[in-house]
Amino acid sequence: GIQVEQSPPDLILQEGANSTLRCNFSDSVNNLQWFHQNPWGQLINLFYIPSGTKQNGRLSATTVATERYSLLYISSSQTTDSGVYFCAVGGTGANNLFFGTGTRLTVIP
Amino acid sequence: ETGVTQSPTHLIKTRGQQVTLRCSSQSGHNTVSWYQQALGQGPQFIFQYYREEENGRGNFPPRFSGLQFPNYSSELNVNALELDDSALYLCASSSNRGRGYTFGSGTRLTVV
Numbered sequence: 001g002i003q004v005e006q007s008p009p010d011l012i013l014q015e016g017a018n019s020t021l022r023c024n025f026s027d028s029v030n031n032l033q034w035f036h037q038n039p040w041g042q043l044i045n046l047f048y049i050p051s052g053t054k055q056n057g058r059l060s061a062t063t064v065a066t067e068r069y070s071l072l073y074i075s076s077s078q079t080t081d082s083g084v085y086f087c088a089v090g091g092t093g094a095n096n097l098f099f100g101t102g103t104r105l106t107v108i109p
Numbered sequence: 110e111t112g113v114t115q116s117p118t119h120l121i122k123t124r125g126q127q128v129t130l131r132c133s134s135q136s137g138h139n140t141v142s143w144y145q146q147a148l149g150q151g152p153q154f155i156f157q158y159y160r161e162e163e164n165g166r167g168n169f170p171p172r173f174s175g176l177q178f179p180n181y182s183s184e185l186n187v188n189a190l191e192l193d194d195s196a197l198y199l200c201a202s203s204s205n206r207g208r209g210y211t212f213g214s215g216t217r218l219t220v221v
Contacts, residue, residue: 004151033209041197041215043152048209086151088210095165096142097201097210099151 002027002091006100013077013107021072021103023087031090031097032063034072038083046072046085077107111136113202113213121219122190130185130216132200138211139204140164141183143175146197146215158183187218195220 003026013019025032032050035043047054047061049070054061058077063070074081084104088097114133122128134141140159144152154167158177172188181202187194197217201210 031209035212041146041199041217043199043201043212045209045211088151095140095157095159096154096167097144097152099153101151 002029002089002094002098004087004089004098004100006085006087006103008103009101010104011106013105015077015079015107015109017077017107018073018075019077019105021074021085021087021105023070023072023089023100025068025070025087025089025098027068027091029065029068029089030092031088031094032065032070033088033097034061034070035086035088036081036083037086037102043086074105077105079107079109081105082107113138113200113211115198115200115213115216117216118214119217119219121221124190124192124220126190127186127188128190128218130187130198130200130218132183132185132202132213134181134183134200134202135211137204138202139181140202141177141181142201142203142210143183143185144199144201144212145169146199148196152199155185190220192220194218 034046051065084102142157143155146152156166
């Protein structure tokens with residue numbers, strides 16, 4: 001399967017700070033999603049971004065498929081941004097997602 | 110549109126028992142996938158169902174089985190439960206339009 005590495009594993013921010021989360025993957029992908037897992041376990045889809053750049057409010061993401069990485073930017077962080085952020089990828093012809101081990105973000109007031 | 114719903118939310122079972130978890134897919138989605146997430150780990154793919162047939166399987170033993178119904182809802186069955194089966198089980202649905210997967214809130218299974 002495709003190997004997915006996320007960094008950093010843990011991140012502590014002061015409310016209002018900006019951050020960048022990184023996802024490296026080992027093979028070509030036709031699906032890449034960023035998820036936020038809330039304390040109750042639900043995976044909230046943030047972006048479907050196999051390539052290019054997208055923005056949604058304070059969050060934006062960029063995937064450079066040819067270089068096999070994706071970045072998630074969080075600006076002006078809020079305490080509600082706390083949780084675990086997962087990057088997940090799907091390969092060409094694959095019918096499943098491979099997940100990284102996540103970045104645990106803690107935003108302190 | 111309705112999202113992915115899973116039931117029950119929590120479950121406690123005894124080692125050796127059998128369990129059935131249920132999932133209703135998002136409106137317009139015809140494919141359902143199941144994932145297991147152990148504590149502190151990322152989700153691991155169990156299997157996927159499309160048109161009521163298994164359409165791919167991860168590295169899980171045969172005691173993990175599933176069904177998909179004509180309305181695209183799905184069940185995950187686990188026989189002969191082991192302590193290591195304790196995990197959050199996530200269901201995800203998708204369509205063939207390539208817009209990614211939508212996950213439910215999960216069922217947290219504890220095997221004692």
